[in-house]
Amino acid sequence: MTPIRNRRLAATAVMGALALTLAACGSDNPTGATSSSSSSSASADDSASTLSGEIVGAGASTQESAMNAWIAEFQNANSGVTISYDPVGSGGGRTQFIDGGTDWAGSDAYLTDEEVTAAEATCGGEIMELPIYISPIAIIYNLPSVSTQINMSAETIAKVFNGDITMWNDPAIAADNEGVDLPDTAITVVHRSDESGTTKNFTDYLSKAAGSAWPYEASGDWPVEGQQSAQGTSGVVQTVQGAEGTIGYADASQAGSLGTVAVGVGDEFVPYSAEAAAAVVDSSTPVSGRSEFDFAIDLKRDTTESGNYPVVLVSYVIGCVNYPADQVDLMKAWFGYIVSAEGQDVAAGAAGSAPISDTLRNEAMSAIDAISAS
Structure with a gap:
């Protein structure tokens, strides 16, 4: 045969x-x-x-x-x-x-x-x-007391997911969210437990856009030990939904009513959208x-182009x-x-x-x- x-x-x-x-x-x-x-x-x-x-x-x-x-x-x-x-x-x-x-x-x-x-x-x-x-991959969070979208630079996102920033009112987060009353709540990172293309894309973004704040290579297996994990996209979403202070990453189609991060790109913060994700693909090689x-396709994760959402x-x-x-x-x-x-x-x-x-x-x-x- x-x-x-x-x-x-x-x-x-x-x-x-x-x-x-x-x-x-x-x-x-x-x-x-x-x-x-x-x-x-x-x-x-x-x-x-x-x-x-x-x-x-x-x-x-x-x-x-x-x-x-x-x-x-x-x-x-x-x-x-x-x-x-x-x-x-x-x-x-x-x-x-x-x-x-x-x-x-x-x-x-x-x-x-x-x-x-x-x-x-x-x-x-x-x-x-x-x-x-x-x-787009949405960076999702559960923070009921915050009604506005939270902004984060690539470096801040990397430090949160690497466990270097552990509180929601950390000065690095507050600096990008002037006027937002951030709670004194611990951050719980939720990641995929299985080998995942979403994880591969998310860590690829962090490795290319966050500089030394993310000391790992892109990988389908989550590299940080000791954090909360869940099986599949739905598992991550359900875990984030289940506890205040959680943050995770998931295909935007399943973000639901959870809060989502607007990502720093150049001099602006860009919320996720299908159009902003497609713009990155069009400029990639x-x-x-x-x-x-x-x-x-090799995606241009470190883009500074206006209206581009590189967590895609x-x-x-x-x-x-x-x-x-x-x-x-x-x-x-x-x-x-x-x-x-x-x-x-x-x-x-x-x-x-x-x-x-x-x-x-x-x-x-x-x-x-x-x-x-x-």
Whole structure:
């Protein structure tokens, strides 16, 4: 058997455990939108309605809201298709994909060079990394007595999360929040307990924007010992919600009613928004040395451009360029729908993400069009 055929058999086995995860999504339209037939790759046209088969993915929990909406819309338009996605986290998703257990991975961090080599061996050829979800990472906090948004410079954020600033009324925080009555309350840092692409992006921001205040390299594993931890994005949000004085980081789509930090950029403090996150992506550069269909991005975390929010994640779908013949049309249609204007609008409605640019879409479609039988 070829490696990709082994992947197909492994994915089928995993499907049995995951099929119920999104079964309800297949019969409902969570966005309230009607599938359009105008997108040639969106699989909502008459020819795509003949699609059938089962595919499975796993990975970033930040993609979960968008992924649920994508799956619901795609399955509504293609009744013969079953899709499952397990939001185990970026690290778990990449591992499952490399091990041949899934058809694609969702990840908030692009593959390392070592992971690329391993993934190519599993795929039996080239891999693709497609930016499909752009979202700010919100720095969330629970401070009921403060009704205004709190400002923090990158250095202050780093000192808070490194445990060097331990009280909410610390002079460093007060200096950026003139007139705000900050409480004499201890700060409790909450971080991800699992390997996380959100953590990788957040620590990447701190390492590039905060200087010596953050003495660690970017990592998907939280580097500071002795702090409060929680599993997954939802776990961090729930933990912050549960105790006054807490602070954490999470995909902005799940910040809810918690307070959020406006981040120092140049001479201003920028609150998170999809538009401000997308602005950073547009000014960033591709990762060097990658293959033709690998569109990983090095984000400009230390930007000083007005209106840019650099605490941002770009989430990817990671897949093979070669699939078994009976999966080629389905994988093309599925990936094509995700990157289509229609699919991006669905994600924006469900998760508040920023639609990818036409440039990113065209790059992604060059890879999707190249999918062929192994």
